[in-house]
Amino acid sequence: MKKSVGLAISVGCLACGIVIGIGASKEKPPGLDNMRGRPPAEAGAAALQEAERLAGKGTWELLGVARVYYLSGDKTKGQALIDKVLSEKVNGSDWQRIGQIYADAGENAQAESHFQKVLAADPKDDTGQAEIGAWYIHIGQREKGEELLGKAIARHPDEVWHYVRAGEGYLGVSPR
Secondary structure, three states: OHHHHHHHHHHHHHHHHHHHHHHHOOOOOOOOOOOOOHHHHHHHHHHHHHHHHOOOHHHHHHHHHHHHHHHHHOOOHHHHHHHHHHOOOOOOHHHHHHHHHHHOOOHHHHHHHHHHHHHOOOOHHHHHEEEHHHHHHHHOOOOHHHHHHHHHHHHOOOOOHHHHHHHHHOOOOOOO
């Protein structure tokens, strides 16, 4: 009996030690410590460095970081992250997010190229059609935009977001 109790205690202590060791070895994010009190450019760079580390291989997360780099003026770093995402298996939502980065930067040819890949990847994606349609209207290509919005609304005429997207395009609000 004493041996089994002693063995149980030993195994329990070993397990606790392993759990504590694993927990201690995980690096915790620095929080605001790397940003507080620093000039905005340095604080932003520190935030993005940590965001990139935390993003790992998550494509949406990496593209979120890429977007901030690209739109804040570090197009080289932003493009490198976009290229990293493109080097893996890319899906329609990745193409959409990449296209939106270029659209937000006013690089319409690049945006259109990526938006066309969204449409080709899933021709029945009415959400993508509505968003891209609104973008076309926003940049002055109303006929293309209305064609895509028409397809989206025909597929799901009760979808509120299709009409929100249309409103964005017609009223000059950058589509999101």
